[in-house]
Amino acid sequence: MTATPARRGRTLSVALSIALVAAQVSATLVAAARAATPAPPDTRRDQEGIAIRLDEREVRSAGIATTSIERERGEVELSLPGTVAIPPQQLRVVAAPAGGLVEAMLVAADETVTAGQSIARLRSPDLVEAQRQYLAALADEALATDRLRRTRLLWEGRVTPERELRIAETEASHAKSRLDERSQILGLMEMSEADIEALRNSRRIVSAVTIHAPMAGTVVSRNANPGQRVEAAAPVFTIARLEPLWVNIQVPAARLPAVDVGDAVVLPAYGVQGRIIRIGRTVDQNTQSAVAVAEISSGGGLVRPGLAVAATIRIGQNGTPQWSVPASAVVRHRDRSWVFVREENGFRARPVQVIAEAGGRASVRANLAETDRVADRGILALLAELAAVDQD
Structure with a gap:
């Protein structure tokens, strides 16, 4: 039977559709194969x-x-800016032992002092009150001790019960503790043991206290003046030992990997040297640098705190x-x-x-x-x- 033109057209259309689908499937398989194949390594x-x-x-x-x-x-020399500073463990703040009026400042800023040297005198109502309380505690302790002595004699003679003896012992112990406490307070107010003993013997109250340097060093700051009123524990002086000193060196972040603890440091302008003892773990966001701390000698006083210096770090082979x-x-x-x-x-x-x-x-x-x-x-x-x- 001969196919009609309409039937032949439908047959051709179906064949073309099948071919198109086959081509799409083939393209999909090729693309998948290419995707599954790893790209060659970048040899560059x-x-x-x-x-x-x-x-x-x-x-x-x-x-x-x-x-x-x-x-x-x-060695390679790396020159960087730095600032001389006092190691914090070599600083000592001298505070007012009691509130009162500064009567005299006996040393000036930048003056060298020795341990125990008198550096200021303070007139203090607080000191007067502390001595009065000490004398009162001294009298109470004497009365309690005498009562304990008499009560013990009565107890030994079976005149008073043991309970009275125990009460007297407790009161005497408390009185002695209060006296010790008042004595320690006077010591904190810069009264020496000799001064306290003189007060015990003479019962004479003094109104002024002398402040002494706690260590040898240099007065780097003076925070009070004669005639000024100060509170208890207010800073009056800052004393420092100026040997050795630190140099805080600003190291750019890009140079930090080359700097190590122990590297030699030289201040060419002053002829002094030292070594890196610490490298900062943080970077300043404004300068993009970290601080490397070098410990150096003062060069006999040539290098002073606050001085801006050019520091040379000598970097060895690694x-x-x-x-x-x-x-x-x-x-x-x-x-x-x-x-x-x-x-x-x-x-x-x-x-x-x-x-x-x-x-x-x-x-x-x-x-x-x-x-x-x-x-x-x-x-x-x-x-x-x-x-x-x-x-x-």
């Missing part, structure tokens, strides 16, 4: 850095030039090869320092640790070879290539 990045492929024509057109590097085998390269050869990318080492097919960007910069040269630590040459001109073109490759 490895443990030694990132390869930047340029031929000779591209190198010349970009104006890129290279230079040799020099191995450093000694096992990683150290090189001197032109400062223009070092670039910053993603918070790291890099140099571009010449290779057969272009350059390789290698991360380095910058230790110091001076006189147009930079000291860096990196696993380089003495035969390596680094780019020192046309750096912007290489930096652009590095940024394009290092997208991750």
Whole structure:
């Protein structure tokens, strides 16, 4: 039977639909296969850095030039600003032992004092009241002791019960405790044992107390003046020992990895030296630097607290090869320092640790070879290539 034109059209339409579906399925399978196949590794990045492929024509057109590097085998000097400070453990605040009127200041600021030296005199109603209470406690203790003596005699003669003896013993103990307490209060008010003994014997109350230096040192601040009223425990003097001193050195965050505790520090202008004893764990958000503390000698008084100085940190070798390269050869990318080492097919960007910069040269630590040459001109073109490759 011969097919009609309408039937032939329907048959052709069905065949085309089947072919289209088959093509779509095939394309889907191919795409899935490609997705399942891992991408080839990026051979431009490895443990030694990132390869930047340029031929000779591209190198010349970009104006890129290279230079040799020099191995450093000694110490590197890093010069940074610092401020001289007094170690906090060498500071002592002298407070008023009692509230009252400053009668005399016996030493001036920046004056050297010895331990126990008289440095101020204070007239104090509080001291008068404390002595009065001491004398009252002394009288109470004498009465309680005498009563205990008489009660013990009566108890031994079986005239009074034991309970009375125990009461007398308790009262005598409490009276002695109160007397000891009042004696300690007078001691806290700068009265010596000899002064307290004189008060006990003479019953004569004094209204003035002398303040003594608790240690030898230098008066670095004076916080009161004659005629001024002060409260108890108010600061009157600050005394400090000025040997040794500290230098708070501002180390940029990028240089922190190169600085270690124990590194030698020199103040060239004063001829004194010391060592790093502590490196700050936080970075100032405004200056992007941390404080490295160096302990130094005062140089016989040449170095003084508050002085702004230029401190030189001597950084030794740490096992990683150290090189001197032109400062223009070092670039910053993603918070790291890099140099571009010449290779057969272009350059390789290698991360380095910058230790110091001076006189147009930079000291860096990196696993380089003495035969390596680094780019020192046309750096912007290489930096652009590095940024394009290092997208991750």
